[in-house]
Amino acid sequence: MENRNSNTKKWFTLAVLILGGGTVFKLPWLKDAFYIPMMDYFHLTHTQIGFTLTVYAFIQTFGYIISMYVADRFSKKKLMPVSLIGIGLTGFYLTTFPSYYEILFIWGLFALFAEIAFWPVLIKAVRLLGDSDEQGRMFGFLEAGRGIVDTVIAFAALGIFKWLGEGAAGLRGAIIFFSITMIIIAIILYFLLEDDEIKIEDGKGNKINKNKAAFEGALKAIKMPEIWVVAFTIFSVYSVYIGLTYFIPFLKEIYGIPVALVGVYGIINQYGLKMLGGPIGGFLADKKFKSSSKYLRVAFAASIIGMIIFILLPHQTLNIYVGVTFTLAYGAIIFTQRAVFFAPIEEVGIPREISGAAVSIACLVGYAPSMFAFTLYGSMLDRSPGMEGYRHVFLTMIAFAVIGFIISSYLVKIVNKKKQSQENFEANEINT
Template sequence: MTNQNNNMKKWFTLAVLILGGGTVFKLPWLKDAFYVPMMDYFHLTHTQMGFTLSVYAFIQTFGYLISMYVADRFSKKKLMPVALIGIGATGFYLTTFPSYYEILVIWGLFALFAEIAFWPVLIKSVRLLGDSDEQGRMFGFLEAGRGVIDTVIAFAALGIFKWLGEGAAGLRGAILFFSITMIVIAIILYFLLEDDVISAVDEQGQKVNKNKAALEGALKAVKMPEIWVVAFTIFSVYSVYIGLTYFIPFLKDIYGIPVALVGAYGIINQYGLKMLGGPIGGFLADKKFKSPSKYLRVAFAASIIGMIIFILLPHQHLNVYFGVIFTLAFGAIIFTQRAVFFAPIEEVGIPREISGAAVSIACLVGYAPSMFAFTLYGSMLDRSPGMEGYRHVFLTMIAFAALGFLISSYLVKVVNKKKALQQDSESNQIKA
């Protein structure tokens, strides 16, 4: 009965975490649903929109250095609600339609709250919920659940935007809806999440200062090569994932996809694949391959083969629906990888007391492509318009997948070595 209660408690906690994880990025990524209204009513150019996101990415990447300390120093019960309230309160100010420079500051604050105070804490919390044999499923359901919450909240905001006339009032209404939703969920998280037990003693049982313990944990994480191997595996997945963005103009330019179908494709690509890829990736990692690292390696191989075939196809002579189905199938492979790419942190034996620092390092390296990959892929299309430019993009995606295959192969060796040492240790204990 106790095991059943613990299991129910675990999945209930995951559901609460998903609620926060599905809302935290709605304002920072307001452009996903309101790109054109943002330009119109914030009076921004495409370049200014791009620079706003670059400011966010810069603070996001280097802010993970701070979160290495923060994520293990403070409890999720405090950090996650504070982060959501911070984003929501900043969103209220955004409804005043501030100046361009104020918007840069606002997106800097969004990065501070969402990426430094919230995201590493969320990933750490999910890791600590599951045992070593259920990490894939935990992270898979996190990704799928976030997709469901994303969809519901995004369409609700779009409904408010339309209801208020699709103008300035509509945009204000959508932003207010996001802000209020985040603050309400922050309150829910505060009352439903348990406090983390933050140890104030070292391995010898000596009392230590909590600040000192968090800093020492961060330094310990930095010195562990296994974390860096996981981090660069995530880096490779994320570099290929960013390339999925360019399937949309590819289908429009090369296949002549109708405008109405572009919108439907975008919804499936952003939300549908996340909901599909999460549980499938988690199931394959835990049940089929019994190792997230092994699954990631196989998925890299599948994406390399799939993209090579895709490049060689005579696209100008193929049906538009073939292009849609093939690109969505390729995207599904990448989303299954995204669902489980944090799971190997458990496999490589990172101590649970430094989970926050380990996740922060993984995020620092893993999400770094957001600072350069969009520019890299975009410049290829600008330099070589048409099929030639897309071929360059797809070849670069293959290169990143090949890098990921090599790194994940090494990651599998690290995991196998850890398991062998653990088995030897257990057999020696039995003999003794």
């Protein structure tokens, strides 16, 4: 009975965490649903929106250095609600339709709250929820759950936008909706999440300085090569994942996909695949391969083979739905990887007391492609319009997948070595 109650509590906590994880990025990524209204009512150009996201990515990436300390120093019960409230209040400021430089400042605050104070804490919390054989499923359901929450909240905001006339009032209403939703969920998280157990004494009963312990934990994490191998595996997945964005203009330009179908494809590509890939990736990692690292390696191999086949197809003569089906299938592979790419942190034996610092390093390196990959892929298309440019993009995605395959193969070696050492230790314990 106690085990069943513990299991129920675990999945309930995950559901609460999913609520926060599914809403936290709605305002920072306002352009997903409101790109044109942002241009019209914030008076932004394409370049200015792009630079706004660059500022966000810059603070996000280097902010993870700060989060190495923050994520293990403070409890999720405090950090996560404070982060959501911070984004919500900043959203109210955004409803004043401020100047361009104020918008850059706002997106800097979004990065501070969402990426530095919230995301590593969320990943740490999910890691600590599950045992070593549950990590794939935990992260898989996190990704799927976020997809569901994403979809519901995004469509609700779009409904408000349309209801208020699809103009300035509509955009303001959608932003207010996002802000209020975040503050409500912050309150829910505060009352439903438990405090983290932060050690205040060492093994000898001496009081621990929390600041010193967090700092030493960050240094310990930095010195562990296993964390960096996991981080560069994530880096490779994320570099390929960013390439999925360019399937949308590819299908429109090369296949002549109708504009209405482009919108449907975009929703499936961003939300549908997240909901599908999460549970599938988690199940395959935990049940089929018994290892997230092994699954990531196999998925890299599948993505390499799949993209080589895709490049060789006679796209100019194929039916639209062949292109749509193939690109969605390829995207599904990448989303299964995204669902579990934090799970190897448990497999390589990172101490749980430095989970926050470990996740921050993984985020620092893993999400770094957001600073350059969009520009890299976009410049290829600008330099070589048409099929040639897309071929360059797809070949680059293959290159990143090959790098990922090599790194994940090394990751599997580390995991196997750790497992063998553990088995030898247990055998020696039995013999003695």
